[in-house]
Amino acid sequence: MRILMLGTGPFAVPSLRALHASKHEVLLAVSRPPRGRKPLPAPVQLAAESLGIPDWQPETVNSDESRQKFVELQPDLLVVCDYGEILKSETLAVARLGGINLHGSLLPEYRGAAPVQWAVLNGDSETGNTVIRMTPGLDAGPAVGVDRVAIDPDETAGELEFRLAERGADLVMKVVEQLATGTEIVVEQDKSQATKAPRLTKEHGQIDWTRSALEIKNQVRALQPWPRAFTDWQRSSGGPLRLIVHRVALCGDSASNTAPGVVVATGGELVIASGKGNLSLLEIQPTGKRAMRVEEFLRGNSVQVGDRFS
Known part of the structure; x- marks a missing residue:
């Protein structure tokens, strides 16, 4: 399949590497532009450059310019992870199969920017990864892949996030193969069980x-x-x-x-x-x-x- 990868932070890097090593073609790696007084390239941008994958850092992927660029690439699928912007329905529609998103929690628990941190903060003994079919809502689409992971009682959020990122790459590849063959299993989220995981300060x-x-x-x-x-x-x-x-x-x-x-x-x-x-x-x-x-x-x-x- 022809894939556009949208990711910014380090959580997305293992998935980008796995897609690059697969039989599928990564057309472009898209990340958020650097911010701050001393802006640094995003981890996904650096990983893409090291792998020889074209990369791009638009101000927003929901602009007409971005959508036109994506349409010209004729992608089959958008793979999104740790990107930092909610995609509108018009943006998801540029790919034949729409988009999937890797999220570091057992959705609908911990929707938001800091799912791993909140799971540790709340003393949870288990978390995991969920791959969802993307909708314009925040982490609200139906699940197409789930992987449950035990949390060590002495593990930090950084250590757990690293483990989840590595395992998440395997889950992404499993779902991509299912989408390619039309064998994916879709499970709607129970919205009544949704909890939020806002960014920590x-x-x-x-x-x-x-x-x-x-x-x-x-x-x-x-x-x-x-x-x-x-x-x-x-x-x-x-x-x-x-x-x-x-x-x-x-x-x-x-x-x-x-x-x-x-x-x-x-x-x-x-x-x-x-x-x-x-x-x-x-x-x-x-x-x-x-x-x-x-x-x-x-x-x-x-x-x-x-x-x-x-």
Whole structure:
């Protein structure tokens, strides 16, 4: 089949590589244009260039100019993953078979930009990938492929997303082959079960020590590698010091008279009471410095039992 690949972020790269290695022809790789003060090429753009696939970064794929370019290429199918723009029905219609989209959740759960992060944040034990037939709605089309994946209780969102991206490429290829032979199985989503997964912000990273140790651990895992969880050590002198928290471990129950956010053990470890249970900080990053194991941090910083984190 003649395929147009639409993707921007790293989640889409394994699918692009799998399509390129297959018997199908990738006519063009389309990604969102670079943004920001120091714009960098998108991961999909870099991958396409390394594979020798033509690439393009239009402001929008829903313009008349974009649709005309696609029509001239005569694609059979649009394959979309981690692209960043909802395609209108007129855009989907440029391909003979329309479009499919790889999404990193078991739809209709976690529709939106951050499905992997929200699954980890909520402490889910299972997630997966869904390939849908695309409609103009947000992740709302019928499913044509599903792959269920267990979540390790210590796995970060970044680690899980990498696994899902690799497995997702296999699922995309399976669905593409079914579409080529007309053997796909279509299952409508139950809209009543839909949940949302909006993009996380830096504000999601602030640790609230009145929450349980397990909830905070899930927060730390979910916000890796971005935007990352953080807390402030209320030092007796020098003002508060912000610490980015990279890795933690559950550490027993807190004493009944220990307030959340108070240090209950220090020395070779740093254990803090939460609303339910204690949490041991394992790897942290002081503001303006590199990440380090907590033992290294404690050698240069005098954290005492009874100090407060907020």
